[in-house]
Amino acid sequence: MTYTHLLRLALPEVIIVITSVIVLGVDLFILRGSTIKARFTAASLIATLGCAAAIFDLVYAPQQAILLNGVFLSTPLINTVQIILLALSILTLLLSSESTFTDHVGEFVTLILFATIGMMFLVATQDLLILFLSLELLSLSLYILTAFNKHSPRSSEAALKYFLFGAMSAAFLLFGFSLFYGLANSTSFTQIAAAIQASPLNPLVIIAIVTTLVGFGFKVAAVPFHFWAPDVYQAAPIPAATLIASSSKVASFFIFFEFMAIALNGTSGAASWHPFASGLHFAAGWTPVLALIAAASMILGNLVAIRQTSVRRLLAYSAIAHAGYMLLAIVAHTPQSLSALVYYVTTYALTTIGAFAIVGVVEQQTSSDDLSSFNGLSRRAPILSACLFVFMLSLAGIPPLAGFFGKFFLFVAVVSTPGLVWLVILAIAGSAVSLFYYLQVLKRAYVTNPDDDTPFRTPPFTQLIIVLLAASVILFGCVPNLLIH
Amino acid sequence: MLAWTIYISFLAALLLLLLPKNNAAAARLLALLAAIAGFAVALTAFIHHRTGELLTIARIPWIPSLGIEYHLAADGISLCLVLLTGIVAIAGILFSWNIQHRTKEFFAFYLLLIGSVYGVFLSYDLFLLFVFYEIVIIPKYFLIAIWGSTRKEYGAMKLALYSFVGSAMVLVGLIAAYVASGLHTMSLTGLAQAHFSQHFQLMAFPLVFVGFAILAGLWPFHTWAPTGHVAAPTVASMLLAGVVMKLGAYGCLRIAMTLFPLGLSPWGFHILGFGSWRDVFAILAIIGIVYGASVALVQKDFKFVIGYSSVSHMGFILLGLMTLNQIGLSGAIIQMVSHGILAGLLFATVGRMVYDRTHTRDLKTLGPMNLNKAIPFAAITFVIAGMASMGLPGFSGFVAELMILIGAWRTFPILALCVGLGILIGIVYVWRAMQKAFFAEPTHTSTVAHHEANGHHASEALPPITLPERLGAILLIATSVTIGIYPQILLKLIVPAFNSPLFDGIRRGSWQ
Numbered sequence: 001m002t003y004t005h006l007l008r009l010a011l012p013e014v015i016i017v018i019t020s021v022i023v024l025g026v027d028l029f030i031l032r033g034s035t036i037k038a039r040f041t042a043a044s045l046i047a048t049l050g051c052a053a054a055i056f057d058l059v060y061a062p063q064q065a066i067l068l069n070g071v072f073l074s075t076p077l078i079n080t081v082q083i084i085l086l087a088l089s090i091l092t093l094l095l096s097s098e099s100t101f102t103d104h105v106g107e108f109v110t111l112i113l114f115a116t117i118g119m120m121f122l123v124a125t126q127d128l129l130i131l132f133l134s135l136e137l138l139s140l141s142l143y144i145l146t147a148f149n150k151h152s153p154r155s156s157e158a159a160l161k162y163f164l165f166g167a168m169s170a171a172f173l174l175f176g177f178s179l180f181y182g183l184a185n186s187t188s189f190t191q192i193a194a195a196i197q198a199s200p201l202n203p204l205v206i207i208a209i210v211t212t213l214v215g216f217g218f219k220v221a222a223v224p225f226h227f228w229a230p231d232v233y234q235a236a237p238i239p240a241a242t243l244i245a246s247s248s249k250v251a252s253f254f255i256f257f258e259f260m261a262i263a264l265n266g267t268s269g270a271a272s273w274h275p276f277a278s279g280l281h282f283a284a285g286w287t288p289v290l291a292l293i294a295a296a297s298m299i300l301g302n303l304v305a306i307r308q309t310s311v312r313r314l315l316a317y318s319a320i321a322h323a324g325y326m327l328l329a330i331v332a333h334t335p336q337s338l339s340a341l342v343y344y345v346t347t348y349a350l351t352t353i354g355a356f357a358i359v360g361v362v363e364q365q366t367s368s369d370d371l372s373s374f375n376g377l378s379r380r381a382p383i384l385s386a387c388l389f390v391f392m393l394s395l396a397g398i399p400p401l402a403g404f405f406g407k408f409f410l411f412v413a414v415v416s417t418p419g420l421v422w423l424v425i426l427a428i429a430g431s432a433v434s435l436f437y438y439l440q441v442l443k444r445a446y447v448t449n450p451d452d453d454t455p456f457r458t459p460p461f462t463q464l465i466i467v468l469l470a471a472s473v474i475l476f477g478c479v480p481n482l483l484i485h
Numbered sequence: 486m487l488a489w490t491i492y493i494s495f496l497a498a499l500l501l502l503l504l505p506k507n508n509a510a511a512a513r514l515l516a517l518l519a520a521i522a523g524f525a526v527a528l529t530a531f532i533h534h535r536t537g538e539l540l541t542i543a544r545i546p547w548i549p550s551l552g553i554e555y556h557l558a559a560d561g562i563s564l565c566l567v568l569l570t571g572i573v574a575i576a577g578i579l580f581s582w583n584i585q586h587r588t589k590e591f592f593a594f595y596l597l598l599i600g601s602v603y604g605v606f607l608s609y610d611l612f613l614l615f616v617f618y619e620i621v622i623i624p625k626y627f628l629i630a631i632w633g634s635t636r637k638e639y640g641a642m643k644l645a646l647y648s649f650v651g652s653a654m655v656l657v658g659l660i661a662a663y664v665a666s667g668l669h670t671m672s673l674t675g676l677a678q679a680h681f682s683q684h685f686q687l688m689a690f691p692l693v694f695v696g697f698a699i700l701a702g703l704w705p706f707h708t709w710a711p712t713g714h715v716a717a718p719t720v721a722s723m724l725l726a727g728v729v730m731k732l733g734a735y736g737c738l739r740i741a742m743t744l745f746p747l748g749l750s751p752w753g754f755h756i757l758g759f760g761s762w763r764d765v766f767a768i769l770a771i772i773g774i775v776y777g778a779s780v781a782l783v784q785k786d787f788k789f790v791i792g793y794s795s796v797s798h799m800g801f802i803l804l805g806l807m808t809l810n811q812i813g814l815s816g817a818i819i820q821m822v823s824h825g826i827l828a829g830l831l832f833a834t835v836g837r838m839v840y841d842r843t844h845t846r847d848l849k850t851l852g853p854m855n856l857n858k859a860i861p862f863a864a865i866t867f868v869i870a871g872m873a874s875m876g877l878p879g880f881s882g883f884v885a886e887l888m889i890l891i892g893a894w895r896t897f898p899i900l901a902l903c904v905g906l907g908i909l910i911g912i913v914y915v916w917r918a919m920q921k922a923f924f925a926e927p928t929h930t931s932t933v934a935h936h937e938a939n940g941h942h943a944s945e946a947l948p949p950i951t952l953p954e955r956l957g958a959i960l961l962i963a964t965s966v967t968i969g970i971y972p973q974i975l976l977k978l979i980v981p982a983f984n985s986p987l988f989d990g991i992r993r994g995s996w997q
Contacts, residue, residue, distance in 0.1 A: 378590075393623060398619055398620070398622070398623060399616035399620060400620070404619070405548075408612075408656075408660075409551070411656075412551065412660055412663060412664065415660050415661065421657075421661065424657065424660065425657055428653045428656055428657055429650075429653060431653065432646070432650045432653040435645065435649045436642070436646060439645060443630060443638065446627055446631060447627070447630045447631050447638065481548060481549070481550070
């Protein structure tokens with residue numbers, strides 16, 4: 001094992017690091033005098049090329065390796081997830097290529113790339129230390145990105161809130177990790193699993209599990225650790241909000257699953273409910289806790305979303321509800337549920353990027369993300385509202401869109417685990433409620449008459465990306481095989 | 486070939502969106518052509534159908550990892566309902582010839598709805614069926630919310646949520662069946678032979694049955710129907726009562742009863758005299774029949790009368806399903822077709838012929854307008870449709886209700902008497918509405934004279950019944966009379982279908 005070998009293994013990540021340096025350099029030395037728009041276009045194009053190169057490497061020269069007890073892994077599954085992350089970053093970058101909200105263009109794009117690097121390492125590890133480091137890299141980038149719109153005090157406020165919550169949850173996570181380390185004398189997932197197998201549930205392990213759950217719960221915005229989400233979704237610049245809502249979710253859920261399924265498999269317990277035999281049967285372990293968190297997220301997210309008038313906040317609460325659905329996959333923690341989770345979170349991320357992009361355009365034209373800004377969208381921007389139609393219905397889980405298949409695979413996987421039917425019933429009931437608020441948005445766009453009839457001036461490139469996203473949501477719906485391996 | 490009913494509708498819906506703006510005439514024409522083409526395809530298949538045959542249209546793997554197939558097939562029951570959809574689709578477009586507001590979008594949603602309805606009737610893979618079933622909800626919502634009248638947004642949302650809750654229950658049942666069978670298939674024929682345990686069937690059956698029956702207007706989950714019908718534009722009411730409610734009844738038969746026949750078996754104990762789900766749903770169906778008819782009796786709004794009559798007539802279908810004998814089940818299918826035609830006709834008369842001209846549906850206001858003189862065609866149509874819906878011999882309603890009554894008599898003799906009561910009330914409410922709306926007697930007090938003058942004035946101004954309306958009405962009446970005089974045309978398809986292996990479970994249950 002030499003350093004060149006190591007660098008070869010981590011080539012995709014290395015490419016992104018180099019790209020970020022190039023982006024900074026080009027923006028600093030070459031494009032200093034250009035307009036903000038030109039700089040954004042140039043920077044995001046360079047970054048896109050870098051991500052594309054990394055994808056190219058992952059597709060055509062995939063590596064197989066497990067280094068140092070799982071400090072760094074490269075398996076087909078992980079490569080797939082990394083490709084998904086890079087693709088989502090590309091979409092975010094392309095959609096931000098026409099932004100004008102800041103003059104620190106190079107830094108903004110670089111931070112998006114740093115977050116991407118964090119996510120790529122995050123999914124490629126089975127080691128507590130690297131997990132924590134890459135999670136922090138991701139989180140710190142996201143805090144700064146959230147605060148990036150200096151003209152908006154709410155952006156800073158949201159960032160501060162995000163940072164304070166995040167820092168606290170990081171402390172919880174680290175505390176839990178230190179206990180695991182003390183128990184296993186190792187930071188590797190498999191060693192921890194072995195140690196826990198040897199000495200099941202003692203108070204120390206319980207404390208470690210609880211604090212870890214708090215930390216991860218914050219990252220995925222599950223109830224009761226969700227308070228930051230609505231504010232951040234509402235006030236962050238659109239590209240930052242997009243990144244938080246999409247690829248950061250993919251990475252966090254993936255590693256959350258891996259950690260729970262590998263390191264803590266021995267203490268999973270049971271959260272099954274046999275209505276006629278023994279009632280709600282909770283065996284001590286982390287699954288009952290997680291099952292309750294998931295149930296709370298589904299209920300609260302869906303119910304509170306009904307009351308929202310800001311579309312961004314509505315998406316935030318819907319994200320909380322979706323986090324609840326996705327947690328079900330972790331509660332089930334079977335191989336089948338992992339693939340269902342990856343499908344679900346990927347299609348969810350695609351849909352959310354599209355929805356946020358449309359909110360971004362609407363905000364640009366009407367300077368508000370209130371529901372009333374969407375009045376009569378179908379006549380002011382027919383193509384955009386057709387895409388909105390697709391995204392909202394996909395989020396609600398209407399076939400034949402990707403969101404429905406995601407839910408279906410997920411629910412089938414969860415039901416296959418004995419005793420979890422009650423969670424699925426709750427989830428399906430929740431998605432029945434969710435149709436109400438998604439239809440509220442569509443009602444504004446299609447039914448309500450517009451306040452003024454002037455057509456939108458949508459940037460053609462943004463519109464193209466949005467249309468592509470909508471097409472992919474339909475495509476993954478009609479031909480779900482494309483994503484299931 | 487039959488699959489083209491679906492594809493034509495979807496393609497035409499897409500084409501409509503691409504049409505240039507403000508070209509209402511072209512949009513109407515395109516929609517009409519698509520509907521006629523769909524009907525022609527359906528009719529061809531109907532004529533060429535060989536008795537008892539299960540016609541496989543397409544069967545290709547769709548999601549192999551879950552064993553889900555794109556499987557379209559049709560037996561006699563599906564064919565009857567596909568034909569019904571074709572007829573109602575044409576009539577609906579004829580009756581919406583006067584839509585001026587956002588015409589393109591209207592017909593696009595319309596055809597999307599029709600295409601998905603075809604899809605539901607032709608699917609033999611449960612997953613595929615569910616997909617089509619859910620697509621139906623969305624155009625339904627927008628048709629009502631954009632083009633509707635009285636409290637349209639409320640009615641549309643209520644309808645959408647009721648449907649979605651129903652389909653959520655169905656989804657739970659389907660996933661449970663899929664996992665419990667362990668067969669790794671979603672095929673209807675596959676799962677029908679899965680032999681689920683009786684315990685499982687007793688739990689899954691009511692879930693799926695109620696899930697579908699919500700859309701079929703099962704009492705007490707029917708409340709979406711009257712508000713939805715009243716809020717909807719005429720054509721949407723026609724589709725809603727004509728075919729969408731049939732989707733629910735079809736699902737009850739095709740999925741709930743076929744997959745979980747043991748769900749109908751006795752529980753082994755009695756609560757309040759109910760010994761099985763079969764008793765429960767039969768009673769609910771009868772309550773629906775009597776309740777719907779009684780409420781229709783006291784309505785002031787003309788459209789509410791028809792809305793509640795739909796609930797009553799759908800009760801017959803559900804009762805027919807619960808008889809579990811051949812004559813009752815066949816009667817249920819004929820009632821589906823018959824009610825699809827007649828409800829369409831009634832809604833068209835009330836909504837298009839009367840309301841679009843007088844702009845009121847209040848029976849008190851309509852009376853003095855002397856409508857039987859002003860628009861005699863509407864009056865005649867309503868009389869014919871009303872007679873048919875009362876169950877006068879010679880019309881489809883008679884055959885259907887008679888068969889259901891015979892079937893019910895064999896299984897639930899006492900309850901069949903209550904149904905008779907429902908039929909009696911049915912005659913009264915139709916007479917009442919007919920008399921109040923079209924044949925109100927002129928009165929001689931001064932205030933009413935004033936009213937009458939107004940009414941007379943208004944009646945002069947009423948535009949005459951247009952050609953498309955006449956064609957639509959004639960099409961529907963002709964269909965009803967054909968079935969009424971020669972029910973064999975449907976029965977020769979339906980009865981062999983019930984003898985197919987798919988219904989083994991039900992037959993084993995209580996076929997005598």
